[in-house]
Amino acid sequence: MSSDPYENLSISTGAVAQPNTSLVNKTGSWRQFRPVIDADACIGCGQCDTYCPDQAAKQVDDQLYGIDLDYCKGCGICAEECPTDAIEMIREDS
């Protein structure tokens, strides 16, 4: 499999590409807020991962989750769902 999923793109059959086009399209630039996880408060429950519509929340180790800002849209769902209020949404310009 090519590292560029668009390498053999077939537009004439309806934009058929290699898998993982979503990985090369870094869509995090649309964000106005970003989630910041308080490592001390995070219990590693994975709720942020379950609810994130972009699968941007990722397990870092047994106890801690992190956010892949290349894909995070800043919607704040993870912060809403986090049972320990470990996630704070902060303005991108601050």
Place this chain on the structure above:
Amino acid sequence: MATADSTPGEDTQVMKGTSAVAKGVAAIDPDVISAYPITPQTGVVEKLSEIVADGDIDSEFIKVDSEFNAASTCIGASAAGARAFSATSSQGLKLMSEPLFTAAGHRLPIVMAVANRSLSGPLSIWADHTDCFAERDGGMMQFHAEDVQEAIDHVLLSFKVAEQVNLPALSNFDGFILTHVQEPANIPTEAEVSEFLPPRDPAYTLDPSDPATMGAYARPEHWTEARYEVQAALEDARDVWTDAVEEFDDVFGRDYTEYDGMIDTYRADDAETVIVALGSICGTIRGVIDEMRADGELVGLVRPRVHRPFPAEQLRDALSGAHQVAVLTKENSQGFESALASEIKSALYHAEHQPPMKTYILGMAGRDVTSEDIKAIVADAETATDVMDFSESESWPQLREDIISGGI
């Protein structure tokens, strides 16, 4: 039966339009059927769900909670290689609009029977072409049936062409006028269908053993090309359709080959006044033409069978001797004029002969169109002598002045 030789015989049954279309689809036995009931289409999916529940065909009938999901289910099934069918009408077609544009862009040959109906508001359940014209620009092929037999046959032809050019097709037939009429119709046999419609052979399918992204996120450097390819596929669809109607005649013995299968005409060869119209209204128009011809008036009919791709060349040809053209249409593009009239004018821009044309918007939302209405329109159209006279180029002959205030 105006359009094809369907001699009542052993294979011919008198039945309601919705049941007839359902039985035609059952003869195709698509892999997946997913639809949601909406008036006046409901009978099509009710009958199909019954046929599937009785075990008479092998199709997977996937129940869904809305037309959006019916179209989306067909997209998933079609992407996985299935032959997928749906049916809808009016608001249901609007709810499908978003996934249907996607289906065209993803090059998925989903076929849908559309029982044409006006769009809200005000609420109306009755027939006109507001619904299918609203989907005009999405890359779907569009066909218009005049009678029940054509409604069945166009579904078969739609699958045949859709799977060769990889585009979805809307097989339109007028709500109530054709869905709820009882007409003799010939239901194709499975043997005929298997001769006409080979198993689908898609270039790509969703396959876990050979993963691919279908309908990838197209970046600005890709998207124009994707739309160009849909346009090119629609251009190709003309020849594919022409071949399909010829093969259809060989297999089923019904001849739709006039003007490459793109348009159907009635007493148009020597006609001075030519009426252009779509769908079931043409039955009434044929009767009026016979009466007027008996009085020596040279009137004829040109009926586009295919609306997308647009039969521009065939229309230029069929209207090349017309002294006047009257477009009778059950839609308009709000804020300008009838879309059908605009398109015919656009086609004639490239023609040597540009007859004066008048457009008549009528029969909207099920309003009855009588022989007298059509005779009055022909008489009015005959006064059109100057193609440059725009002032009177469009009228709403059935408008009730008594219930409008003429403004806000």
